Amino acid sequence: MFEKRLYHHIDWGLLAAVLVLCAVGLSQIYSATGGWTQIVETQIYAVLLGLVALTVCLSVDYRTLADKSHFIYLAMIVALVYVLLFGTVRGGARRWIDFGAFNLQPSEFAKLALALVLAKFVGENRRGGVSRMDLVVVGVLTAVPLMIIARQPDLGSAALLIPVAFTVAFVGGMPMRFLGVLAVVGLLATPVVWQFALQDYQQERISTFLDPSQDARGAGYQQIQARITVGSGGVWGQGFTEGTQGQLRFLPVAHNDFIFSVLAEEQGFAGVIVTLGLYLFVILRALESARLAKDRLGAYLVLGVLASFTFQVIYNITMSAGLAPVKGLTLPLMSYGGSSMIATLAGFGLMLNVRMRRFTN
Amino acid sequence: MEVTEDRRRLTLRMTVLRVGVAVAFGALAIGFWSLQVAQHERYLEMAENNHQRTRALRAPRGVLFDRNGKMLVENRRSFNVSIIREHTRDLDRTMRLLAEVAQIDPASIRDTVKRHLGEPVYQPILVIEDASLAQVAAITARGLDFELPDVLVEEVHMRQYPTDALAAHLFGYVGQASGAQVRSGASAGAVVGQSGVERTYNTLLKGQDGERHVVVNSLGREIRTLDEVPPTEGRRVQLTIDYDLQKATEDGFRHAGFNGAVVVMNPSTGEILSFVSLPGYDPNSFASGIDRATWEALNTDELRPLQNRAIQGRYSPGSTFKLVVATAALEEGLIEPDHVINCAGGASFFGRYFQCHLRGGHGALDLRHAIEKSCNVYFYTLGNMLGVDKIHEWSEKLGLVGLTGIDLPNEQESIVPSTAWKRETTGERWYPGETISVSIGQGQVSVTPVSMAVMIAAIANGGTRVTPHVIRAVDDGGGWKMATPPVVAERVAFRPETLSALHDGLWMAVNASGTATRARIPGRDVAGKTGTAQVISNQGRLAARGSGRDLRDHGWFVFFAPKENPQIAGVIFGEHNEHGYLGAPIAKHVIETYFAKQEHQPLPTLDAAPAPDMAPERDPDSILFVDSSPIEGAAPTAGTF
Structure with a gap:
């Protein structure tokens, strides 16, 4: 199954950048949690497990996976429903399946399953471009897991499915006027969503974002602290493990959602630029894989997986600087979190897979 | 044909995505530049304000002696409990917990805090002055000062006057600087002489407060001391009093x-x-933060103490x-x-x-x-x-x-x-x-x-x-x-x-x-x-x-x-x-x-019993007639003897 020549076509550059980002993440977790803690160890195991998942996703031809995508998709739905019914509750949300030794968060893998099934569906229809009917199917395929995840509730993870569907549909040839229609509908829906779909705390998060000082001790606290953390870093940073905001816990969940803030504080603008550069390199390199892909299936698969990754990176970093409402979204590759790390690396496995097999039949 | 068309569209739309990503990252870089470079000073100051605290080290006031070197007014160590609203997450909870743990009337805390709401938030509001050891123990045992970052337990020097109100009007009393005193140079929250010698010689007696800069974590717990300027005790003053x-x-x-x-x-x-x-x-009742009832009583007393x-x-x-x-x-x-x-x-x-x-x-x-x-x-x-x-x-x-x-x-x-x-x-x-x-x-x-x-x-x-x-x-x-x-x-x-x-x-x-x-x-x-x-x-x-x-x-x-x-x-x-x-x-x-x-003789003592009433004795000083009104030429009106 794994041919030797494929080995030469692995995008080592991309893989290296990914691993560097993991290492940067690890070092900042080390700093934010105050040394060599269990959290650091767990993260190391997560990276190792992620590399295993990456290798697995690399080894099987993506076309084979795509052929089985409907099963994978269904398995994913089942897992999500199972979580909804029997999952472990933490922090008021039911997101995890308890495997004893570790907890798994199926919503992290939903992105991959969705990318796979959508790539298969859009990439293999022979009509060229996507019809209205196709868009409906794409919409439904996306909406089902999205609704389930949103019920956990985990609005952040649920929202990550939208860029997957949108990107696949977009590159698949979605008519441009459709974009306009979507934009109009979105605008019109905003007040309705605000009124009926958002919980009080969610409304508060957003209104607080617009004016953090109105609730400087409550919801606005994290946002203000995030800005202080980032801003106090200056050009060269406070130095490794020297950042006061993260070290003294003024910034909550510093090793998790706000890992980038800690990086900005301790490594300064210089560190930020280097890290941003690494992420940009990873994303553009992956986009290149999509361009080089042998078939539309491959291209769409890469873009689908990359879409949620990119969206999450940009959103999290924006939030880390206190420039977006606080939402429980981790920074892929850097934040502490096993499921996220494994799923992300598995996703990179899929992307490498496509590029690696660009010359095969 | 269709395939190439397709391919071209894919390439085009991917370019759109690529450009989109690049723009987003560019915007992020600008955002970080703005925070980290352009506004660095401001945020650095906010970060320092977050984790650095200046703890006032109150200078003990100068001790007062009599002309023979006998100590008249000294200081004793005591504890004050304050609320610093700057670090308050939930003021109601703080006041409730504090009242509960210190076993005092929540209404009095509420009143005190209310009176000071107009002051800057970094200004500690003194809620329990001269707290009992039991109160301090209860507060620290409960870890209130850690659990509530806005609660400050401070060791201070409390003025100790003679217990029998000896020379009370001479010594005067001390109290927290009033608004007017703060405007004329006293530091807010400082204890200043409000009357008597304490007031006249406040500058000599007050000493120089020191301060300690500490690093605290988000819970207000002190992590380490950055530097410390020790307080200088007030000048010792000898009075002419015997x-x-x-x-x-x-x-x-x-x-x-x-x-x-x-x-x-x-x-x-x-x-x-x-x-x-x-x-x-009793000047001591002022030293330990006079309560309203005592103050009212002193002020409305017909004898005007x-x-x-x-x-x-x-x-x-x-x-x-x-x-x-x-x-x-x-x-x-x-x-x-x-x-x-x-x-x-x-x-x-x-x-x-x-x-x-x-x-x-x-x-x-x-x-x-x-x-x-x-x-x-x-x-x-x-x-x-x-x-x-x-x-x-x-x-x-x-x-x-x-x-x-x-x-x-x-x-x-x-x-x-x-x-x-x-x-x-x-x-x-x-x-x-x-x-x-x-x-x-x-x-x-x-x-x-x-x-x-x-x-x-x-x-x-x-x-x-x-x-x-x-x-x-x-x-x-x-x-x-x-x-x-x-x-x-x-x-x-x-x-x-x-x-x-x-x-x-x-x-x-x-x-x-x-x-x-x-x-x-x-x-x-x-x-x-x-x-x-x-x-x-x-x-x-x-x-x-x-x-x-x-x-x-x-x-x-x-x-x-x-x-x-x-x-x-x-x-x-x-x-x-x-x-x-x-x-x-x-x-x-x-x-x-x-x-x-x-002459170094034993000091005389007074008889235990009041002097025998020697009256009725004629008092030569009693004024029989006093009226400063202009003379009306009227017949003399003799007053009663």
Whole structure:
């Protein structure tokens, strides 16, 4: 199954950048949690497990996976429903399946399953471009897991499915006027969503974002602290493990959602630029894989997986600087979190897979 | 065809995505640049403000000593609990928990906090002053200061005054700087002297607060100390007060059973040896943050315990004022000491009859005997000869006009009328008939006990108007340095005849058949003069009958001893004690204590039982008629005896 020549076509550059980002993440977790803690160890195991998942996703031809995508998709739905019914509750949300030794968060893998099934569906229809009917199917395929995840509730993870569907549909040839229609509908829906779909705390998060000082001790606290953390870093940073905001816990969940803030504080603008550069390199390199892909299936698969990754990176970093409402979204590759790390690396496995097999039949 | 079309569209749309991503990252880079480079200073300051705290290290106030080095006012360690709203997450919860743990009324915390809501949030609000050890233990055991980052438990130095309210009005009290004091330079939340010596010498006593910069975590827990500037203790100050004399004075008053004021001093220097105003208050209750109820009670008490009677109370000097008239007449050369006037129990001036207190009259007497017997007619006559302006002039020379300049805050001006004074204050002209009342210390003469002390000191020392003061020496860290004594306000060398006549008369008042024999101490040659200050005119007394006001007269006793080269002089003012001679035993006890100390003898003690009531004794100072209203040419209205 794994041919030797494929080995030469692995995008080592991309893989290296990914691993560097993991290492940067690890070092900042080390700093934010105050040394060599269990959290650091767990993260190391997560990276190792992620590399295993990456290798697995690399080894099987993506076309084979795509052929089985409907099963994978269904398995994913089942897992999500199972979580909804029997999952472990933490922090008021039911997101995890308890495997004893570790907890798994199926919503992290939903992105991959969705990318796979959508790539298969859009990439293999022979009509060229996507019809209205196709868009409906794409919409439904996306909406089902999205609704389930949103019920956990985990609005952040649920929202990550939208860029997957949108990107696949977009590159698949979605008519441009459709974009306009979507934009109009979105605008019109905003007040309705605000009124009926958002919980009080969610409304508060957003209104607080617009004016953090109105609730400087409550919801606005994290946002203000995030800005202080980032801003106090200056050009060269406070130095490794020297950042006061993260070290003294003024910034909550510093090793998790706000890992980038800690990086900005301790490594300064210089560190930020280097890290941003690494992420940009990873994303553009992956986009290149999509361009080089042998078939539309491959291209769409890469873009689908990359879409949620990119969206999450940009959103999290924006939030880390206190420039977006606080939402429980981790920074892929850097934040502490096993499921996220494994799923992300598995996703990179899929992307490498496509590029690696660009010359095969 | 279709495939290439497809491929081209894919390429195009991927380019759109690529550009989109690049733009997003560019925007992020700009965002971070703005925060980290452009606004770095601002956020760095906010970060430091987050984790750096300045903890004030309160300087202990300077210790006060008496003239012999006995410690009078010291400090003890105590704990204050404050709320710093800057670090508050939930004020209601903080107040609730604090009240619960410290077991105090939540409403009182709420009230305190409410009163200070207008202040800046970084300003600690003191909610429990001088917390008990149990409270501090409960708070720290509960970890409230960690759980609630806005709760600050601070060790402070609390002023410790003598427990028996000794010299309360002299020491004054301390309290948190008021708004006005903060505006004039005191640091907010600082403890400053609010009255007495604490206030006058606040700059010396306050010391220099230190501060400690600490790093705290988000829970307010101190992680480490960055640096520390230790506080400098306030200067140690030695007062001119003699503890034993002070105690003897207060004991004497307690023994006599009335309120009043005393100023005892060294007549040649103005050093105050004993300073009393009664009723007093407990300055310790201010030191530990006076509660509203106590404050209200002190302020509404009819006896006005917060009034420093010695420098703020103004009273008619009564017969003691005759000394001023005598001095003026002698120094102006109007009479010689052997000038004889016949007292027939009264005399008429300007068509009005003024009585002497001795109905049958004193007969013919010279100045010495007039002072001894306190003959009204003699001094009516002298006053009439002098005129009010001369009386005013000599009053001023003797220190009875305006301020004495004592180094205690809020002294009231003493008043002795003059024609100019009356014109300025009432716009009316002076009627010569008013001078008659003035010449026996009634009418509009209104003086403070401390000014009376200056007057008697001047008579004792031969004409030098000293400036009374309570500071003796200051320890500036390098040992005691004598404080510069205040300049002598005025020096008029009395003629020897004047001096001997005054001293003889005053000696006779105590040691012959005078009015102040209760102050007699064999061998000490005490000289003194009693006086009774009418609280209200006889007509007014009738009108005010039944109003519940205490209308009883005040009694004065001014004294010095010994007659030759006086070492001690002073004034005893007895509030509503009716008779000046009742102050004499207090003076006697003070003088005995003074000499016992000088000669290293055991200090005298007062009999446990109050002095046997020697009354009814005729009081020579009772004023029979005083009315400063213009003469109406009416028939003399004799007051009741």
